[in-house]
Amino acid sequence: MSARHATYVCPACGRSTAADRPLWRCDCGSHLNLKAGRGLSRGEIVAGDASLWRYAAALAFEGPPRVTLGEGWTPLLEGRWQGVPVYFKLESQMPTGSFKDRGSALMLNHLLALGVGAIHEDSSGNAGASIALYAARAGIPCRIFVPAGAPQAKLVQIAASGARISAVPGDREAVGKAALAAAGESFYASHNWQPYFIEGTKTLAYELWEQLGFRRPDAIFVPTGYGSNILGLERGFEELLRAGEISRLPRLFAVQAENCAAFARPWQEGVEALLPFSAKPSIADGIAALKPVRAAEVLHALRRSQGAVVTVPEEAILPALAALGRQGFFVEPTAATAAAAFGRLIAEGVLAREEVNVVVLTGSGLKAAERIGAFLGTGAK
Numbered sequence: 001m002s003a004r005h006a007t008y009v010c011p012a013c014g015r016s017t018a019a020d021r022p023l024w025r026c027d028c029g030s031h032l033n034l035k036a037g038r039g040l041s042r043g044e045i046v047a048g049d050a051s052l053w054r055y056a057a058a059l060a061f062e063g064p065p066r067v068t069l070g071e072g073w074t075p076l077l078e079g080r081w082q083g084v085p086v087y088f089k090l091e092s093q094m095p096t097g098s099f100k101d102r103g104s105a106l107m108l109n110h111l112l113a114l115g116v117g118a119i120h121e122d123s124s125g126n127a128g129a130s131i132a133l134y135a136a137r138a139g140i141p142c143r144i145f146v147p148a149g150a151p152q153a154k155l156v157q158i159a160a161s162g163a164r165i166s167a168v169p170g171d172r173e174a175v176g177k178a179a180l181a182a183a184g185e186s187f188y189a190s191h192n193w194q195p196y197f198i199e200g201t202k203t204l205a206y207e208l209w210e211q212l213g214f215r216r217p218d219a220i221f222v223p224t225g226y227g228s229n230i231l232g233l234e235r236g237f238e239e240l241l242r243a244g245e246i247s248r249l250p251r252l253f254a255v256q257a258e259n260c261a262a263f264a265r266p267w268q269e270g271v272e273a274l275l276p277f278s279a280k281p282s283i284a285d286g287i288a289a290l291k292p293v294r295a296a297e298v299l300h301a302l303r304r305s306q307g308a309v310v311t312v313p314e315e316a317i318l319p320a321l322a323a324l325g326r327q328g329f330f331v332e333p334t335a336a337t338a339a340a341a342f343g344r345l346i347a348e349g350v351l352a353r354e355e356v357n358v359v360v361l362t363g364s365g366l367k368a369a370e371r372i373g374a375f376l377g378t379g380a381k
């Protein structure tokens with residue numbers, strides 16, 4: 001059994017369904033969410049397990065995982081940014097080089113337990129690479145739909161898994177449509193739709209809490225496209241709140257590139273639905289989302305946590321990446337946006353210097369080495 005009495009709830013029609021069938025959305029067309037978990041107490045942590053499975057008691061999944069690459073329990077390191085102390089959470093050190101492995105691990109294990117065979121997925125890169133490698137590890141066929149212009153290193157990673165790659169011309173939405181059209185051929189294991197992906201990203205909250213000595217941070221800066229980390233953090237910290245382990249939520253800051261900021265206008269106008277906006281290409285390709293599936297829930301989480309949407313201009317991203325490199329952190333441009341946003345709020349005096357702030361570095365620089373090199377040069381003589 002995988003489900004541990006897990007239940008899907010539809011936020012649109014209100015229907016509840018046992019999570020014992022492989023679903024990616026409700027019959028009414030909406031996405032589904034998993035009912036909130038009970039959380040866990042400190043004594044339930046499997047301290048000897050250096051992976052996210054140390055929090056198995058809090059997960060909507062029963063039994064040992066059938067597929068794992070040792071995901072989770074990434075380093076949390078102290079540093080400084082513009083003279084202010086900050087913690088960097090190195091999700092870039094996940095097995096496939098990005099935070100997506102938390103979600104992939106939970107989603108794949110859930111699907112395997114329900115007997116799902118071949119899967120497909122659409123992704124701008126990191127999620128596709130993650131799911132392809134987990135599918136390879138699990139021994140199931142996998143097909144990934146990617147934008148024709150996806151970064152080369154991410155495509156190479158997918159190809160190395162043996163997954164079939166379908167490059168789709170057009171924008172991110174065109175890729176999603178192509179994946180939807182293939183839903184009759186194999187199971188649509190969409191990281192943006194399937195709620196078990198967020199069940200995985202919630203372990204980021206548990207880790208931050210434990211690594212900070214069972215305290216919650218004051219503020220967390222997260223590069224945000226579809227918002228799976230924002231929703232995972234909210235879910236995890238809500239569970240810890242209900243379990244009496246923390247007394248309030250940390251402030252969640254969703255960081256977007258100014259060039260493609262789906263959440264910026266709704267945030268400014270105080271609404272919890274997407275509004276039309278114009279998008280330009282961004283070097284932060286991992287967060288260039290045009291139509292996030294759970295937009296209302298992401299905006300609600302930001303408001304409820306007293307966080308905000310923070311946008312960063314294109315010209316601030318690579319300098320932030322270079323400054324992170326000088327501290328020993330080699331990250332992709334998407335990840336560098338979080339540090340740039342943190343710096344912006346520090347400069348604006350929004351954050352108190354004595355607060356515990358976390359910048360989540362979501363992906364490795366090896367994902368975009370060529371593009372980073374074009375900016376930094378290699379200095380080779």
Ligand SMILES: [Zn+2]
Binds near residue numbers: 010
């Ligand atoms: Zn529904």
